[in-house]
Amino acid sequence: MKQPLLSIQNICSGYGSIQVLHDISLEIHTGEIVTLIGANGAGKSTLLMSIFGEPKITQGNIFYEGVCLNQLEPHKIAQQGIAQVPEGRRIFPAMTVEENILIGTTPIGPEHADKDKEDVFSLFPRLKERRNQRAGTLSGGEQQMLAMARALMARPRTILLDEPSLGLAPLVVKQIFEILKDITSLGKTIFLVEQNAFHALSLAHRAYVMVNGRITLSGSGAELLDNPEVRNAYLGGKTQRPLNP
Known part of the structure; x- marks a missing residue:
């Protein structure tokens, strides 16, 4: 087994x-x-x-x-x-959607950031539409998507x-x-x-x-x-x- x-x-x-x-x-x-x-x-x-x-x-x-x-x-x-998406999402509300997503690269560094960012935007097209919007202005569902997208940026x-x-x-x-x-x-x-x-x-x-x-x-x-x-x-x-x- x-x-x-x-x-x-x-x-x-x-x-x-x-x-x-x-x-x-x-x-x-x-x-x-x-x-x-x-x-x-x-x-x-x-x-x-x-x-x-x-x-x-x-x-x-x-x-x-x-x-x-x-x-x-x-x-x-x-x-x-391993990446974690915590309860309550814990995004950074004053930062933009794109800035929040890029924080997800912290464990591995920014080498693949541009490619991976476009990949998560393909998975979450709504976030791409709001990439320059402050994260705190997103709906609850959009904030959950953002927390998941941020986790994916660490290539877990x-x-x-x-x-x-x-x-x-x-x-x-x-x-x-x-x-x-x-x-x-x-x-x-x-x-x-x-x-x-x-x-x-x-x-x-x-x-x-x-x-x-x-x-x-x-x-x-x-x-x-x-x-x-x-x-x-x-x-x-x-x-x-x-x-x-």
Whole structure:
């Protein structure tokens, strides 16, 4: 069996004396979309941040392409080929769209910036139209696209996304998830943390459920969509029609 691209092995993490993650293990293989669902406060964002080195894990190991990330600083982790799109997008509102995008080259330098910028503009034509506009004047959906475009500028092989649908209208949410499929078609691997369980599980190859800092279920996206426990907890007890497969 092929070795996973990202392997998280029995990790614990938290903030000071507060332990948030308890003995977490999961793996992600090249080209997959893997999602992690769970209620607000379950520890999902802490897991993504722990992969990126802040907070540091207190137990276990994180390997990426066989390299142990445990003691690496976040900028060194980014240089391994991992990019993060944080919850709340965290764009620079006073800077232009193009300036925000170019900041994404920080981990790797500007050598490929011109070519890569045009590539992300092809993926996000709306951002090209607004390239000279201040980022803070964009809509919520456009700001999410900008955060994703900025991440792509680091030429990552793996993208960690934290709640990309947060605060967006349903039609915009559907558009964002369609873009995620386009990104994987470019050869990227995605680890998606998301409260919108229906969209996330419809999109994912595999999925995990987190409750109170522990992984309680795992399986394919389709299996968890059909799981009565998941339906009752995250889908209002309903069987819904997936997005276009």
